[in-house]
Amino acid sequence: MLKFEPTWESLAQYEVPQWYLDAKFGIFIHWGVYAVPAFGNEWYPRNMYLQGTREFEHHVATYGPQSEFGYKDFIPMFRAEAYDPDAWAQLFKESGAKFVVPVAEHHDGFAMYDTALSGWCAAKMGPKRDLIGDLAAAVRKHGMVFGLSSHRAEHWWFMNGGKMFDSDVQDPLYADFYGPAQPHDAEWKSLDWQPRPHAQYLDDWLARTCELVDKYHPQLVWFDWWIEQTVFKPYLQKFAAYYYNRGIEWGKGVAINYKNDAFPPETAVYDIERGQLKDINPRFWQTDTSVSKNSWGYITHHDYKTAGDIVGDLVDIVSKNGALLLNIGPRPDGTIPEPEVALLRDIGRWLAINGEAIYGTRPWTRYGEGPTEVPEGGGTDTKRAAYTGADVRFTTKGDVLYALSLGWPENVWCIQSLSSETGKVADVALLGSDVPLMWTQDNGGLTIHPPMCRPCDHAYTFKIVFE
Secondary structure: OOOOOOOOHHHHOOOOHHHHHHHHHEEEEOOOHHHOOOOOOOOOHHHHOOOOOOOHHHHHHOOOOOOOOEEEEEEEOOOOOOOOOOHHHHHHHHHOOOOEEEEOOOOOOOOOOOOOOOOOOOOOOOOOOHHHHHHHHHHHHHEEOEEEEOOEEEEEEEHEEEEOOOHHHHOOHHHHHHHHOOOOOOOOOOOOOOOOOHHHHHHHHHHHHHHHHHHHHHHEEEHHHHHHHHHHHHHHHHHHHHHHHHHHHHOOEEEEEEEEOOOOOOOOOOEEOOOOOOOOOOEEEEEEOOOOOOOOOOOOOEEEEHHHHHHHHHHHHHHHOEEEEEEOOOOOOHHHHHHHHHHHHHHHHHHHHHHHHHOOOOOOOOOOOOOOOOEEEOOOOOOOOOOOOOEEEEEEEEEEEEEEEEEEEEEOOEEHHHHHOOOEEEEEOOOOOOOOOEEEOOOOOEEEOOOOOOOOOOOOOEEEEOO
């Protein structure tokens, strides 16, 4: 039996599991104590200690000085009294998601699960409930794959603003929660600032992450960017070997998500935050993004995306050999905001009709065609122009080619990539419609006349069979 060792050479034997290659669409969940202030975004716990920020001023005006009311004081207000993991799972199933990835611990250091390594967790404070464990059971009950994310690495410096003035971060009574809160230079995201995590912190990071694996058997573990620090490398190797070997023991395919160059590309699954790729990647990859343009966690002033934009990006990502992990942010009581419920159901209605062109598909020889340029890289998900009816993406399954148009044309669809030189088309059908299509094929491409009625909203799928 294959056994992984904690070296990049050994970890290069890793293969992405079939369930992940086929799933294409999952739900990410940023839910934590930061949902209580519901201001700014999920970085409120950091920014409320950074003098001069909107969050700092809001906090003082609303709750008083940080020496009297700190982030820890939001924990009793985070009660999750309306949390219904089964209802969540039903909604995610209805959305068409195949896997679910809640945040087990965000940068704030408050564990949403029952940990033996800290008292600062949802099982012992606030809700006094194992929120992650309950959701894991519900997700699996509804036939979806369960994963989770750990942002523990970033906690090393996350609360450091509180050391610059009189705040509860400096109170030794809470040192085990606010953490080392290390200083940083002006370029705080740089890999060059000091001090880097010491062995005690790294050992604790590894222990907590392995505890999550052992306790909840996730089939996907998602990491944020800061594990790319050089000092993390041997710990990443140890964790990956441990986790992949545990997956073998369970008889389940597992995966790790990473950003930037934290892992060699052959050892885990590359993830781009709020961004996409320009072309097909030979290696399976993923985009993580949110339904909101301005926050991952719950706030009171969201700028939401449209379901059409999200569906268009899902299609584009899948055509380029990727998957979409779409985030929502529940309220502190455990309810999911109504606009987010509506978005998920809208996506689910689209997938109910067009899912055969998404699930279980693989890229074609080209990802697509059309005038709309998709920027490449992180942080670009709101920078593209709107998709049009001339923007087409391709996926394949067996002998079938799917051409997904990202808009409805004014006159006809003309798919230039499907000229008669590509191969002779035998049949064209529009998913969700029983109306026979009028179409022709020549050296200029495949021309399709739209029917009178649209079968769905957002994007439209042609099922194409060749002779």
